[in-house]
Amino acid sequence: MKFVTTNQGKVREAREYLSDLTTVEQFDYDYTEIQSDSLADIAAAGAEEAYEAAGGDDPVIVDDAGLFVEELDGFPGPYSAYVEDTLGIDRVWELAESLADRRAAFRCTVAYADGDVVETFDGAVSGTLVTPRGSGGFGYDPIFEHDGETFAEMSTEKKNALSHRGRALAKLADWLAENS
C-alpha cells in the first residue's frame, strides 16, 4: 500500500496499525484538494487521483484532517491549515472565547482506493478550546484541551495514543482484515 504524504511520521503511524496486513510505503504526490465541508469527500477524491497517478498497481491511502468547533458549524474544519496561516490560532481562540459552548474535535478521514472501491474511515478526538497553554505540538494543539491537558502540554506518547488519525487507521485495519 502507498500512503500519499510528505510526512514520514504519518507513514510510521500507519505501519503501527497496518503492518500485520500490508506493507506501507511513502508516495510523494501532490494531489488536488477539492473544496468541500466533508473531509471524506476531499480525501476520497485525492485517493482516486493518486491511485491513477501511482500507476494503478497498488492500493493508496490519503488522509485529511482538521479542527471542528461545534458552535461554529465545524469552522475551521477542512480549511484548518489555511485558517492557521491567515487568522492564526490566537484569533481562533479570540473567536472561541466569546462562545457559550467551546466543545471541539480534531477529526481525520483516511481514504483508501484500489481501483475497485474507495472507502473512507473517520477518527476523532473530542476536547474543549482553551486559552493557549503549552509549548509542544503544532497547529491548534495549544488551544485544544483533552482530559485536563492541552495537546501542547501532553507528552508525544500520550498525544499519539489519542491520535484521530490512529483511530481512522484502526478502522481501516479492521476493514482490510475483513476484506482482503
Add this chain to the structure above:
Amino acid sequence: MKFVTTNQGKVREAREYLSDLTTVEQFDYDYTEIQSDSLADIAAAGAEEAYEAAGGDDPVIVDDAGLFVEELDGFPGPYSAYVEDTLGIDRVWELAESLADRRAAFRCTVAYADGDVVETFDGAVSGTLVTPRGSGGFGYDPIFEHDGETFAEMSTEKKNALSHRGRALAKLADWLAENS
C-alpha cells in the same frame, strides 16, 4: 461563449460587457472547486473542466470571488462563502474590530478557456470593514464600506457600477477585442 453559473444576474452582467464581441449563454454545470489561496487558480481549473464538460465547441468563462482582509493575510479569501456559512459576518466583524488596519477588498477573477488557452482577469474594489450597516445586498455587504457607504446601504445601480466582477469582465472584453 458559455458562462458557467446558476446565477442569471451574472449572465446579464457579462452581456453588458461582452455583447459587442460575443453572445453569452448560461451553462449550468457543477465544476470542482479546488483548494487554493489564489482565485485565479480556482477559476482556471474550473474553466478547463467546464470547457471539456461543455463539449469543447464554445469558449467558457468561470468566475470566483471573495473578501480579502489585508491584515488577515487575505482571510476569508477564496473560502468566503464557507466562512459566511460557518462563522457568519458578525464574527468576521468581531475579528476585524480588533485590527489596527481594517482595509479589505472584494476580489473577483474571471477565467476564460477555449481549448487552446486559459486566461484569467482580476477585478477588485477596495474598502474598509465597519460595524454592520444597511439592509440591502447579501453576504459581507453590510460590513464593507466604500466611499462612506456600506455595500448594503448603496443603491443596486451604484453597487453594480463598482462591481469587482464587472472590472474583471471589462479586462476580458479588452483581451477578446485584441485576440479574436
